[in-house]
Amino acid sequence: MNKLPVSRLVVMKFGGTSVEDAVAIKRTASIVQGRRDKGLTPIVVVSAMAKVTDQLFAAAAAAARGDRSGALAITARLRNRHFETAKALISAETICDLGQWVESEFGSLDEVLRGLAAVGELTPRISDMIVSVGERLSSRIIAEAFRHYGLDAAHVDARQCIVTDAQHGKAIPQDSLIEQRLREHVLPHALAGRIVVIGGFIGSAADSAPDKLITTTLGRGGSDFTAALVGGGIDAGSIEIWTDVNGIMTTDPRIVPGALRVKTISFEEAAELAYFGAKVLHPATILPAVRKNIPVLVLNSHNPQNEGTRIISLAPHCRSPFKSIAVKRRLTIIDVVASRMLMSHGYLRAIFDVFDKHKCPVDMVSTSEVSVSLTVDSNEKLPEIAADLSQLADVKYEGRKALVCMVGENIRGQNGIAARVFQAIRHVNVRMISQGASEINMSFMIEEDDVEEAIRSLHAEFFSDPDPEIFDVEALKERAPEPVKEGVS
Numbered sequence: 001m002n003k004l005p006v007s008r009l010v011v012m013k014f015g016g017t018s019v020e021d022a023v024a025i026k027r028t029a030s031i032v033q034g035r036r037d038k039g040l041t042p043i044v045v046v047s048a049m050a051k052v053t054d055q056l057f058a059a060a061a062a063a064a065r066g067d068r069s070g071a072l073a074i075t076a077r078l079r080n081r082h083f084e085t086a087k088a089l090i091s092a093e094t095i096c097d098l099g100q101w102v103e104s105e106f107g108s109l110d111e112v113l114r115g116l117a118a119v120g121e122l123t124p125r126i127s128d129m130i131v132s133v134g135e136r137l138s139s140r141i142i143a144e145a146f147r148h149y150g151l152d153a154a155h156v157d158a159r160q161c162i163v164t165d166a167q168h169g170k171a172i173p174q175d176s177l178i179e180q181r182l183r184e185h186v187l188p189h190a191l192a193g194r195i196v197v198i199g200g201f202i203g204s205a206a207d208s209a210p211d212k213l214i215t216t217t218l219g220r221g222g223s224d225f226t227a228a229l230v231g232g233g234i235d236a237g238s239i240e241i242w243t244d245v246n247g248i249m250t251t252d253p254r255i256v257p258g259a260l261r262v263k264t265i266s267f268e269e270a271a272e273l274a275y276f277g278a279k280v281l282h283p284a285t286i287l288p289a290v291r292k293n294i295p296v297l298v299l300n301s302h303n304p305q306n307e308g309t310r311i312i313s314l315a316p317h318c319r320s321p322f323k324s325i326a327v328k329r330r331l332t333i334i335d336v337v338a339s340r341m342l343m344s345h346g347y348l349r350a351i352f353d354v355f356d357k358h359k360c361p362v363d364m365v366s367t368s369e370v371s372v373s374l375t376v377d378s379n380e381k382l383p384e385i386a387a388d389l390s391q392l393a394d395v396k397y398e399g400r401k402a403l404v405c406m407v408g409e410n411i412r413g414q415n416g417i418a419a420r421v422f423q424a425i426r427h428v429n430v431r432m433i434s435q436g437a438s439e440i441n442m443s444f445m446i447e448e449d450d451v452e453e454a455i456r457s458l459h460a461e462f463f464s465d466p467d468p469e470i471f472d473v474e475a476l477k478e479r480a481p482e483p484v485k486e487g488v489s
């Protein structure tokens, strides 16, 4: 087989809002055509249409509670939405087969939901089967729409390629099997110049029989992960994550209207930001791409001319210490004062066991001789967690906290940065501080009410003289007010 020059393969992932309706799908087709015109071979990974996965989860939950009609009402709306979208995209002649297929998919989905309503037990395996319908539908409809717009497209069922273990809901991909399957099912199309369209988020368990795939999912937001797995598996030249923002920003533009687009950022920095709530990218996206040194671009499907953010393994030199400030709200601080356990070993473990038991992830930890402070997402399990912890020590918890996370490779080994940070927010009460666990992130906990003031002060301190190599300063010039001309009223 003649080999395609690797750099010609580009994985383009479109999220839910980029395929939410016929207008969005048309826009997506023209973006893909644009890459094609540049001589690239796109492999397109799509999410379910916006909000569809949430609605499928809601239908499953309704059925599991015995609310059969509630569940079927949700799927009736979904059926209608997918039909209307397909009709608006595809000509009457070709819609027939697709329409029948959509009908039969909803028929099977409704059957599963009816069964579930009768039995009342939602297993993770059935949940995956139900929620996978979003990507299965979107990918096939989109492939058909692409063909209708003159793109030579082929649909590939992601479950043929994305082989995982059997941990339903958060299945772990099996890299070498995936590579093999991509070579079988995706590469031949790409070598023939066809554009593969494949659903994100879903896969199948490695021990499935070939004619009876056991559907798995990679976890919420998992389509980015699929894109990275596909990109890594076929040695793509780049991976493009198309979303509805202009890439990674220096901070939330709703808080700081003068926030700038970050043009280039390192993998490590981007992963750090993702963990701390910058919703642009799923952190796991990073890994399969990092391993193979494939650049990931975050781009805006509503503004395709914008260059977005380029994520690469080693960021180029930047004048300022930080690249971006992220904030995560709705957190709770839990203070555990373990005076009874003073000097005894194993008490941190006992504390973490409680969080483990309640499957509650901990964001930040700070310890002293007698007390441990931890922060968690505010959730309804807190009273139970506190009750368990109070068996070990005195416990207090307090909600409405926010974590500010400042990320930048250049803080490694630089003096005086912490002083500048805390000087900038000297009026704000800082509850917890963490630096060092990751050398490129400085985070601290404040009251939710102080977030806006803190972020504005920090942004002014660190981004008032932005490095044009790294930040989009052109946008700043465009935004600058016109100079006032004298004598003109």
Ligand code: ASP
Pocket (backbone or CB within 6 Å): 015, 016, 047, 048, 053, 054, 134, 200, 201, 219, 220, 221, 222, 223, 224
């Ligand atoms: N549709 C899935 C979700 O909403 C996966 C994704 O969009 O990335 O979580």
Ligand code: MG
Pocket (backbone or CB within 6 Å): 015, 016, 047, 221, 223
């Ligand atoms: Mg998404």
